[in-house]
Amino acid sequence: MTDGLGPNVPRRLSAPAVMGSASSAPDDLAGRSASEREIGWFAETFSRLTANIGLALRGKDDQVNLALLGLVSEGHLLLEDVPGVGKTSLARALAESISGSWHRIQFTPDLLPSDVTGISIWNQARSAFEFKPGPVFSNIVIGDEINRASPKTQSALLEVMEERQVTVDGTARPVPRPFVVVATQNPIEMDGTYNLPEAQLDRFLLKMMIGYPDRAAEADIVLSRHGGPPPVLQPVVSLEEVTKMVEVTARVRLDPQLVNYAVGLVHATRQSSDVRLGASPRGSLGLLRASQSLAAAEGRTFAIADDVKRLAVPVLAHRLLVAPEAQLRGVTAERIIVELLTTVGVPGGVTG
Secondary structure (H helix, E strand, C coil): CCCCCCCCCCCCCCCCCCCCCCCCCCCCCCCCCCCHHHHHHHHHHHHHHHHHHHCCCCCCHHHHHHHHHHHHCCCEEEEECCCCCCHHHHHHHHHHCECCCEEEEECCCCCCHHHHHEEEEEECCCCEEEEEECCCCCCEEEEECHHHCCHHHHHHHHHHHHHCEEEECCEEEECCCCCEEEEEECCCCCCCCCCCCHHHHCCEEEEECCCCCCHHHHHHHHHHHCCCCCCCCCCCECHHHHHHHHHHHHCCECCHHHHHHHHHHHHHHHHCCCEEECCCHHHHHHHHHHHHHHHHHCCCCECCHHHHHHHHHHHHHHHCEECHHHHHCCCCHHHHHHHHHHHCCCCCCCCC
């Protein structure tokens, strides 16, 4: 069985030779394009994270790389696949690999919005209400089986996923930065589940599947675990380094023609006769943001058209609503994106 990610996901990334010291992050990050030294440091740090997470998720280098691209883009990640393939393991490994705070929320039908965001409690000694932060106040929030919660509870994440703040009792409270939601859901079991609304799906930068491991990788997993718990990883990157990684990727150069290509690809999803609802401008922003991170991970100070092509499916497919008549013909959102990549031309002068 294939990994279900389509042909346009990033292949295994390798860090180039690091320029300058790799032991600490570059300090000067303001108001300029990313330098070769900063990109070298970024690629080495990215490689360390990949190796550490790979200890918990064997044989899934492409999926690990894609999840890390979401982290360094400060974008949210939706993992959708059948039970037992490592969705939660990947989410936990990602959280454990950095020294920031993280919380796991097990979404259930009886979970309340205040269980996620927090609640104000009356303090008799002070004769005043005190706010008790919920698990959403952390750097990484793991939402396990998010589609098992009611729509009311799911909507508790809408504000914080977009604005990085939570409003309770009329007071807006910012969450720690960087802030990333890593959610999992099972697409097979439908009893007791609630489909995520389009407004929430659109807030996820990436959606990906894990897929079954190949035979050799599965044998390696069985031999290494012997029925025991998964390994507990140690942080290999500080929260400050993650913050600087996010800042470095934001300064990877984007050629105006490349921007026009990405926007044209997103615009084409709205014109397809097989699509009921195309990708929003948030899709254009996400596609270019993820392309910057992929470029940095591959040691480049600039993004190219190939970055956009490789990320188009995981960034855009979950934002599309396929028309019912197209669904009857077996058309999927992933297939539509792949076909558009062959019809939307790359502007002259754009590499890749």
